[in-house]
Amino acid sequence: MIKDWQSRFSDNLKEYGGYSIGKLFALLSDPEIISLAGGLPSPDMFLKDGMRTASKNRLQENIDTIMQYTNIKGESDLIKAVIKFLKRDNIAVSEENIVITSSGQHGLDILGRLFINPGDIVMIDRPTFAGAIVAFQLQRPEFIGIDMEEDGPNVRSYKKKIEELKNKKPKFMYVIPDFQNPSGITMSLKKREALLDISYEYDIPIIEDSPYRDLRYRGETIPSIYELDQKREGGHVIGLYTFSKLFCPGIRVGFNIGPKDVIARMTNIKEGNVLNTPKYNQDMCTAFLTEMDFEPHIEKCRNYYREKLNVFLQTMEKYFPPEMGVSWTKPEGGLFLWVTLPEHIDTYELFYEAMKFKVAFVPGNTFYGENPAKNHMRINFSFASKEQLAEAVKRLSECIKSKL
Numbered sequence: 001m002i003k004d005w006q007s008r009f010s011d012n013l014k015e016y017g018g019y020s021i022g023k024l025f026a027l028l029s030d031p032e033i034i035s036l037a038g039g040l041p042s043p044d045m046f047l048k049d050g051m052r053t054a055s056k057n058r059l060q061e062n063i064d065t066i067m068q069y070t071n072i073k074g075e076s077d078l079i080k081a082v083i084k085f086l087k088r089d090n091i092a093v094s095e096e097n098i099v100i101t102s103s104g105q106h107g108l109d110i111l112g113r114l115f116i117n118p119g120d121i122v123m124i125d126r127p128t129f130a131g132a133i134v135a136f137q138l139q140r141p142e143f144i145g146i147d148m149e150e151d152g153p154n155v156r157s158y159k160k161k162i163e164e165l166k167n168k169k170p171k172f173m174y175v176i177p178d179f180q181n182p183s184g185i186t187m188s189l190k191k192r193e194a195l196l197d198i199s200y201e202y203d204i205p206i207i208e209d210s211p212y213r214d215l216r217y218r219g220e221t222i223p224s225i226y227e228l229d230q231k232r233e234g235g236h237v238i239g240l241y242t243f244s245k246l247f248c249p250g251i252r253v254g255f256n257i258g259p260k261d262v263i264a265r266m267t268n269i270k271e272g273n274v275l276n277t278p279k280y281n282q283d284m285c286t287a288f289l290t291e292m293d294f295e296p297h298i299e300k301c302r303n304y305y306r307e308k309l310n311v312f313l314q315t316m317e318k319y320f321p322p323e324m325g326v327s328w329t330k331p332e333g334g335l336f337l338w339v340t341l342p343e344h345i346d347t348y349e350l351f352y353e354a355m356k357f358k359v360a361f362v363p364g365n366t367f368y369g370e371n372p373a374k375n376h377m378r379i380n381f382s383f384a385s386k387e388q389l390a391e392a393v394k395r396l397s398e399c400i401k402s403k404l
């Protein structure tokens with residue numbers, strides 16, 4: 001029997017500890033706990049009848065091809081539907097600019113493999129999506145974090161840090177401009193343009209992750225960085241999308257868009273990991289885009305999540321008076337908001353305390369690629385019911401008061 005496995009693991013994996021929040025999530029099995037921790041869309045918004053009908057029809061019509069291997073880049077019906085879907089957002093792409101992925105997370109993993117050598121610089125927001133950190137971390141980059149402000153990352157700081165690096169050019173800048181996970185912050189038009197200016201000036205690609213873009217509850221839609229880039233020379237942005245939040249996460253399908261050379265290489269990487277995304281899953285997404293009347297569905301999702309967000313924000317006003325020294329973002333969309341506590345409170349420790357109050361959140365330290373801040377928490381407002389959300393805020397307030 002081989003005893004020493006550790007020394008055999010690849011250098012990329014030796015220092016990789018996996019998702020740090022996995023251990024915390026294991027504590028959430030108590031049904032009394034109201035969890036604001038996960039990033040789950042509500043099953044109330046799942047198109048269950050549409051899925052049943054599409055599934056029945058496709059299995060009747062296409063069982064042979066559904067049960068077979070299929071092409072690696074993605075089903076052409078789905079790619080065509082995606083081209084149409086993006087057109088409504090003023091993005092013009094053709095088939096050579098699209099690869100279907102097995103979810104947004106898969107897209108992130110492929111991009112990490114495509115671009116990062118150990119020690120390469122990757123620029124990310126502070127805080128940013130933990131799943132992206134984990135996906136990129138497997139290639140052992142050095143993260144440079146840029147602080148988030150009310151209207152997106154501090155673009156001046158981007159410029160300053162790039163200048164400081166001198167000849168070491170970052171591989172890419174990873175951003176989530178719309179209702180960012182975890183902060184809920186939306187990047188202003190001015191900052192989107194300024195980030196593109198930096199991309200052009202310093203020749204650094206942008207990865208624009210857009211899982212929540214259609215889930216806007218108030219305010220005006222801001223053009224995507226991809227669209228803004230297409231109005232210039234183009235070819236500076238790789239867009240990352242998923243069906244998880246609008247349709248359902250269980251189906252594990254997403255897509256990336258970008259310059260054709262990048263897409264071709266991404267498809268090569270897919271050859272080496274999942275090969276093809278299951279045809280059945282892709283067909284369900286094609287049905288979502290072509291048969292399930294998705295625009296009214298998205299409008300319904302907006303109304304539903306807006307109400308939950310409002311309940312959450314109103315209850316926060318009531319139970320977190322200014323003297324508590326707690327502040328929080330007021331997102332215009334998405335599924336998350338970001339709470340900042342007085343600096344002496346470490347939210348990782350507070351998580352265990354919150355278990356006693358039967359409420360859960362994700363400690364903010366999870367969302368940093370380097371030098372984590374400790375006094376923040378990510379709140380998800382899409383999954384719990386409105387009643388649970390209001391109760392969770394009360395419990396959180398009591399828990400935090402016990403530490404003031």
Ligand SMILES: Cc1ncc(COP(=O)(O)O)c(C=O)c1O
Binds near residue numbers: 209253
């Ligand atoms: C910013 C961001 N990117 C990507 C993903 C990945 O989503 P999925 O793998 O479900 O498509 C998520 C999921 O929460 C996310 O918040």
